[in-house]
Amino acid sequence: GAVVSQHPSWVICKSGTSVKIECRSLDFQATTMFWYRQFPKQSLMLMATSNEGSKATYEQGVEKDKFLINHASLTLSTLTVTSAHPEDSSFYICSARDRASPYEQYFGPGTRLTVT
Amino acid sequence: GENVEQHPSTLSVQEGDSAVIKCTYSDSASNYFPWYKQELGKGPQLIIDIRSNVGEKKDQRIAVTLNKTAKHFSLHITETQPEDSAVYFCAASVWNKLVFGAGTILRVKS
Numbered sequence A: 001g002a003v004v005s006q007h008p009s010w011v012i013c014k015s016g017t018s019v020k021i022e023c024r025s026l027d028f029q030a031t032t033m034f035w036y037r038q039f040p041k042q043s044l045m046l047m048a049t050s051n052e053g054s055k056a057t058y059e060q061g062v063e064k065d066k067f068l069i070n071h072a073s074l075t076l077s078t079l080t081v082t083s084a085h086p087e088d089s090s091f092y093i094c095s096a097r098d099r100a101s102p103y104e105q106y107f108g109p110g111t112r113l114t115v116t
Numbered sequence B: 001g002e003n004v005e006q007h008p009s010t011l012s013v014q015e016g017d018s019a020v021i022k023c024t025y026s027d028s029a030s031n032y033f034p035w036y037k038q039e040l041g042k043g044p045q046l047i048i049d050i051r052s053n054v055g056e057k058k059d060q061r062i063a064v065t066l067n068k069t070a071k072h073f074s075l076h077i078t079e080t081q082p083e084d085s086a087v088y089f090c091a092a093s094v095w096n097k098l099v100f101g102a103g104t105i106l107r108v109k110s
Helices: none
Strands: A004-007 A010-013 A020-025 A032-036 A044-051 A065-073 A076-081 A091-098 A109-113 B004-006 B010-014 B020-025 B034-036 B045-051 B054-058 B062-067 B071-077 B086-095 B097-100 B105-110
Touching: A004 A076, A004 A091, A010 A020, A020 A032, A020 A091, A020 A109, A032 A076, A044 A065, A044 B097, A076 A091, B004 B086, B010 B020, B020 B105, B034 B062, B045 B054, B045 B062, B054 B086, B071 B086
Parallel strands: A010 A109, B010 B105
Antiparallel strands: A004 A020, A020 A076, A032 A044, A032 A091, A065 A076, A091 A109, B004 B020, B020 B071, B034 B045, B034 B086, B054 B062, B062 B071, B086 B097, B086 B105
């Protein structure tokens, strides 16, 4: 149980284009999903928290107009990187919290974004 | 805000030996402390966790201890195996958000 999927697993896009990443909880309902960013050989940094049916809460320093987050259902959240630039290249990981458990976060496999 | 420090940054052990990774946190409001294992190119996998009302928890070869007074928590892996080689992250949860340590690269030599 507690499986989280992400799609795509990797994507290459040209500078100036937008990319959408999907995060799904496969076998549980997630009232809260989180988006993280991880640079090579570094730790995970929380970008934003999204609750189903409401606006995402962004961490300090994260541009909400650049990283659009939508949490349309209890099993799906999307992150759209708008007008991507090479410095946005990173490993993006989502996590989801089971509505039945207030503590555990289950992570997806991550999406490697490369902006050329 | 919360700050989590993790040591050591790298740890090499011989197969069969024990490995210990330590973390400290700053915010006394933190109440949940998970440990994650991350293999190259993959997302973090929850391996064990502990809540603030518990001092120790064990799951087969893995155990976690928590000292709330000192704001320390540690991961103990016994009888290490080559497949334990990975990056391990501790985290502390405050106000339902996870703050991660910098990570420990564990290498188990056979």
